[in-house]
Amino acid sequence: METKYPLSAANEDYLEAIFELRDEQGATRSVDLAEHLQVSKASVNKAVGILREAGLVEQEPYGAIRLTQTGQERAAEIFRRHTRIKRFLVEILGIDEETAEQDACRMEHVISTVTRDHLYKYLREVLE
Amino acid sequence: METKYPLSAANEDYLEAIFELRDEQGATRSVDLAEHLQVSKASVNKAVGILREAGLVEQEPYGAIRLTQTGQERAAEIFRRHTRIKRFLVEILGIDEETAEQDACRMEHVISTVTRDHLYKYLREVLE
DNA sequence: GTAAAATGTTAACCGTAACTAACTTTTATA
DNA sequence: TATAAAAGTTAGTTACGGTTAACATTTTAC
Numbered sequence: 001m002e003t004k005y006p007l008s009a010a011n012e013d014y015l016e017a018i019f020e021l022r023d024e025q026g027a028t029r030s031v032d033l034a035e036h037l038q039v040s041k042a043s044v045n046k047a048v049g050i051l052r053e054a055g056l057v058e059q060e061p062y063g064a065i066r067l068t069q070t071g072q073e074r075a076a077e078i079f080r081r082h083t084r085i086k087r088f089l090v091e092i093l094g095i096d097e098e099t100a101e102q103d104a105c106r107m108e109h110v111i112s113t114v115t116r117d118h119l120y121k122y123l124r125e126v127l128e
Numbered sequence: 129m130e131t132k133y134p135l136s137a138a139n140e141d142y143l144e145a146i147f148e149l150r151d152e153q154g155a156t157r158s159v160d161l162a163e164h165l166q167v168s169k170a171s172v173n174k175a176v177g178i179l180r181e182a183g184l185v186e187q188e189p190y191g192a193i194r195l196t197q198t199g200q201e202r203a204a205e206i207f208r209r210h211t212r213i214k215r216f217l218v219e220i221l222g223i224d225e226e227t228a229e230q231d232a233c234r235m236e237h238v239i240s241t242v243t244r245d246h247l248y249k250y251l252r253e254v255l256e
Numbered sequence: 257g258t259a260a261a262a263t264g265t266t267a268a269c270c271g272t273a274a275c276t277a278a279c280t281t282t283t284a285t286a
Numbered sequence: 287t288a289t290a291a292a293a294g295t296t297a298g299t300t301a302c303g304g305t306t307a308a309c310a311t312t313t314t315a316c
Binding site for chain 2: 302303304305306307310311312
């Protein structure tokens, strides 16, 4: 299968949103993704196709989207990165929730794993 | 003229590199830009055209590239952002120069002005 | 001063990621 | 249950930012 396929920032966003918008059965609808990410249904359809090819989600035609095991892990990691960056912005730099959310959305795609880990460590130390 | 034209991340990179690679006369050569940014001469040519349209640089055919007044200010601000983010990564998070440089390159394009200002303030406080 | 090398320009192309419009399928409702 | 609305799909378009290849202009070296 696919071990560590790199995802584009856009596709990381789709994966993360699928993770966030799951219902009790773990299903996510395309239309909700489109709404959440403010893109067209067509864009969602294409992106989900890519995530499917990459083995990160499953979806039968006209059906709901579900994360695979790998997809789930990958998405959770992205989500964790996002929330920690946001925490840093809010709790350390004192930035408002709204701005922090938007900035975290973009920063999560550009920091290296080295910086990510140092940031986590810093958060643990400073917020004990 | 153009008051606050938004630049894409790519074009901010070109502008910043033009700023960094100026010689004593304030001139930058396309070929050096291409080398520095690791792109083709054709890409440089296209990007410089956009910066020219935006009133940020001047260049007569086959001549050197020079920043206009606005271009100079804009580039200096981008450069400042870059170096401060890098300082943060190196001096606060303890990341190595190499990684910090690469991450700063990407982070500089995605942080809001709010976050930028809070980061500067934090740097001043922590590094007194 | 001319020929070769270096530099700059242009045209045509590619991939990504968005869009709209038209269509199919599914779901909900009257 | 038939039909209208909602959701999903597909095809074709656009903009951006890169590419290569061929060409034009400058600069350098003999």
